[in-house]
Amino acid sequence: MVNVGVLGATGAVGQRFIQLLSEHDEFELTTVTASPESAGDTYREAAKWRVDTPIPEDVATLEVRETDPDAIPDDVDLLFSSLPSSVAERVEHGFCEAGYVVSSNSSNERTADDVPLVIPEVNADHLDLIEVQRDERGWDGALVKNPNCSTITMVPTLAALDAFGLDTVHVATLQAVSGAGYSGVTSMEILDNVLPHIGGEESKMESESRKLLGEFTGAEVDWHDVDVSASCNRVPTLDGHLENVWAELDDDPTVEAVVDAFEDAASQDLPSAPDPLIHVFEEPDRPQPRLDRMLGGGMAVAAGGVQQTESGIQYNTLAHNTIRGAAGASVLNGELLARDGWL
Incomplete structure (x- = not known):
């Protein structure tokens, strides 16, 4: 199993991530982050759950962490980002510099020259842009986006x-x-x-x-x-x-x-x-x-x-729009990253 986390897990798209990852066959959801105000709360306490299925009990008891690379356990292999773009543009680079691979739904940098923007069924080969990204930015991690x-x-x-x-x-x-x-x-x-x-x-x-x-x-x-x-x-x-x-x-x-x-x-x-x-x-x-x-x-x-x-x-x-168009698209990109050996 691949240990994964969700950045910005309490919002609408973050909750879709939780729903999709809670019973995933290959991903084990171990880490959730949110704003500093929610850090230390259980996920049940921090998230006003609005998805049309019950909140997964194993996730409900997870402690919400701050959205900071230092707060992520070392055994997390992949992070999914549902952060607002204004926040993501400030913090996603820090996770990539710290060695984390981030599959992001946030809109920042989707059209950047060295950031793969990927729909696996359409342009899976664009993931190879990660090599260019790592060379240019000196990252051990990587940033991959799904589209709007x-x-x-x-x-x-x-x-x-x-x-x-x-x-x-x-x-x-x-x-x-x-x-x-x-x-x-x-x-x-x-x-x-x-x-x-x-x-x-x-x-x-x-x-x-x-x-x-x-x-x-x-x-x-x-x-x-x-x-x-x-x-x-x-x-x-x-x-x-x-x-x-x-x-x-x-x-x-x-x-x-x-x-x-x-x-x-x-x-x-x-x-x-x-x-x-x-x-x-x-x-x-x-x-x-x-x-x-x-x-x-x-x-x-x-x-x-x-x-x-x-x-x-x-x-x-x-x-x-919130499954294929958001959380599900990032999860699918994460599956492609895992299959093709980028983690």
């Missing part, structure tokens, strides 16, 4: 479409309120309403997609030259980001060819990896967040409504 929750919903489908010559992508998102955190959107804002702006989300989708789809040359990642334009909207669903995608391609594939490409998208032999990666619906009114967000245990991507347009292909795609 809206980006990870779309990019597996774009990777499948790249066989047809991916040129231009337009996407409109309908993002669940859980993506903003428990206190991120008030009921008075979102009930009977849609918020047509999510700060920073559009630029994340536009940049992260190009890095994920890029090619690792052995020294750097050459970003894909696809043009991505995003419009991001908050809607009154609890979980599951639904996205409407329009893709302009160099080729002119049939709907059947696109569906085949989605269904043939390669999975990974990892404990949390769904198989198939992309579930394609024939029904024109699917996928839907309430019905389809838990496909593959919340780790699959759903697609549907595939149709040809005058300029290319239009379709809808969906993923669970």
Whole structure:
């Protein structure tokens, strides 16, 4: 078993980490951290538990530690970070300098030249950027990122479409309120309403997609030259980001060819990896967040409504934003790091 810890374990994404790791076949959760105010409390005392399964009893009694490298036991092999980006950008480097490998969901440094931004089914080879990172920064540890929750919903489908010559992508998102955190959107804002702006989300989708789809040359990642334009909207669903995608391609594939490409998208032999990666619906009114967000245990991507347009292909795609789009993505990256010998 690989001993692991969670940085920022009491927040919404941190609680998803706890849920996913508590019964993991290869990871043993031994350490949880939070703010100094919570240090010394049991996890049950520190976390206002909001996940839809009971708090794991073996984790509930763990003592919460400070988010500091000196507070982490020596036998921890891998850390998962769900820290707010403003905190992560200050403290994650310290853990890497201390020799810890950090699989981080935080948004800081996702597009840094020497930081692997990884979806295992799409660009697992980008992990080799760790060697560049260690050489440049003098770290014994490493920092690996997973993408934004809206980006990870779309990019597996774009990777499948790249066989047809991916040129231009337009996407409109309908993002669940859980993506903003428990206190991120008030009921008075979102009930009977849609918020047509999510700060920073559009630029994340536009940049992260190009890095994920890029090619690792052995020294750097050459970003894909696809043009991505995003419009991001908050809607009154609890979980599951639904996205409407329009893709302009160099080729002119049939709907059947696109569906085949989605269904043939390669999975990974990892404990949390769904198989198939992309579930394609024939029904024109699917996928839907309430019905389809838990496909593959919340780790699959759903697609549907595939149709040809005058300029290319239009379709809808969906993923669970706090599982596949956040904690689950980091756990999957952790499994890849363990399998490929980076720990």
